[in-house]
Amino acid sequence: MPATSSSRRRTTARAQDDSDIEDGPTQVTAREDVDEDEDEGPRRAKKEKRSLKGKSRATEAQQAVSNDDDDDDDDERIDVDNFADQPLAKADVQKINGLSSDWQTMVKTIHRSNNMVSDVAVALADNAEGEDAQKGLLELERLLKGLVDIENEMQINHDVLENLGQEVASGIEIDSIIQQYQENVQKTKESYFAKTTRQKYAKNETYRHFKESIYEIEHPGQAMPPVTELMPKEPGDDSDDDEDLEMGAVTQDYKCPLTLRPLENPFTSEVCGHSFSRDAIREYFANDRGSKDCPASGCTRSFRLSDCKPNRDLAKKIKQHERRQKKKEEEMDVEEVVE
Structure with missing residues (x-):
């Protein structure tokens, strides 16, 4: 009896082992999955720990650089309000x-x-x-x-x-x-x-x-008349002793004092204000670089050729005057024709 019982137990155990072998792959796979999950946890934790350590070190490095920059900024910052x-x-x-x-x-x-x-x-x-x-x-x-x-x-x-x-x-x-x-x-x-x-x-x-x-x-x-007479008088004008303000404009008949013909390319003396045709005043001085009396009638001033400058404003006024004269002549001609 005891021997037979032992044999049966061995047979039963073998049968169970065979059964385990048949079902083995599924069960082993499950255990492997479990083992992998169990292993993955520690691995992931280690990776995350290493990553955190890396980030922590990078953060510390950036913070150190930032602190250095802040120190530099503090050194270079200027107090604008109190800067002399x-x-x-x-x-x-x-x-x-x-x-x-x-x-x-x-x-x-x-x-x-x-x-x-x-x-x-x-x-x-x-x-x-x-x-x-x-x-x-x-x-x-x-x-x-x-x-x-x-x-x-x-x-x-x-x-x-x-x-x-x-x-x-x-x-x-x-x-x-x-x-x-x-x-x-x-x-x-x-x-x-x-x-x-x-x-x-x-x-x-x-x-x-x-x-x-x-x-x-x-x-x-x-x-x-003088320009000042064309402007209203105000308090304070009486106390102004500048004689230049009371001078009238230089009378201009648009004729050259030298040629007695209409001015051409007018040059004006900065000394006395009289104007002359360019070629005429140059010929008047010829090669003389010194001062000469103004050739305008009644003028007692003297000047040099270098004191005479081109007068573009006067040249413009001459053209306007000539245009007005031409217009007036045309109007007179029309009136004569109508009469």
């Missing part, structure tokens, strides 16, 4: 002159605009009549005055910068350059705008040309 102005040096003169030159360029641009307004006014007075023409001329005069004011403001900025540049070039240390520039500009502007109308415009070349041209058209053949 630094005196300009001679090396800065070129920059100042560059800014001054920019203002001068704008002055020239505005001056050309002023001349255009004057030309438009002359054309209007020459070709239109009546109340509308007068209103147009008054509006153009108002516009011209405004442009003259702008031109003077720009000239003030140029002059202030130029003076500051000269001081720096001479070795003078200037602190608070912006403040000085603004204060000087403001002070000079206030002085300019405190002037009367006569004081601001009577000596302005463009404005004088404007008034002379309009007067000549509206009063042909009449001598023009």
Whole structure:
């Protein structure tokens, strides 16, 4: 009995082993999956741990660099509010002159605009009549005055910068350059705008040309009075002792004092203001580089040939005068034909 029982147990166990072998692959696979999942967890954890360590090290490195940058920024950062102005040096003169030159360029641009307004006014007075023409001329005069004011403001900025540049070039240390520039500009502007109308415009070349041209058209053949008489008198004009303001315009009959013929390519003396035909005044001086008496009748001044400059404005006025004379002759011819 005991032997038989032992044999049966062995047989049964073998049968169970065979059964396990048949079902083995499925069960082994399952265990392998389990083993793989069980192994993957630690592996993933190790990888993530290594990754975190790598990121942590990178973060620490970036933080260190960032801290260095912050330190550098702290070292280089300027307290603008409490940073004192630094005196300009001679090396800065070129920059100042560059800014001054920019203002001068704008002055020239505005001056050309002023001349255009004057030309438009002359054309209007020459070709239109009546109340509308007068209103147009008054509006153009108002516009011209405004442009003259702008031109003077720009000239003030140029002059202030130029003076500051000269001081720096001479070795003078200037602190608070912006403040000085603004204060000087403001002070000079206030002085300019405190002037009367006569004081601001009577000596302005463009404005004088404007008034002379309009007067000549509206009063042909009449001598023009001083420009100041064509402008309203204001408080402060009485105290102005500048005699130049009371001088009238030079009488111009568009004839050369030397040839007694209409001016051709007019040259005007900067000494006395008389004009001559270019070829005639050159022949008058010939090879003489010294001073000679002005050939205009009644003039007691002397000048050199180099004192005579081309006068484009006068040349333009001569053409306008010739055009008006031609128009008047044509009108007279038409009236004679009608009669």
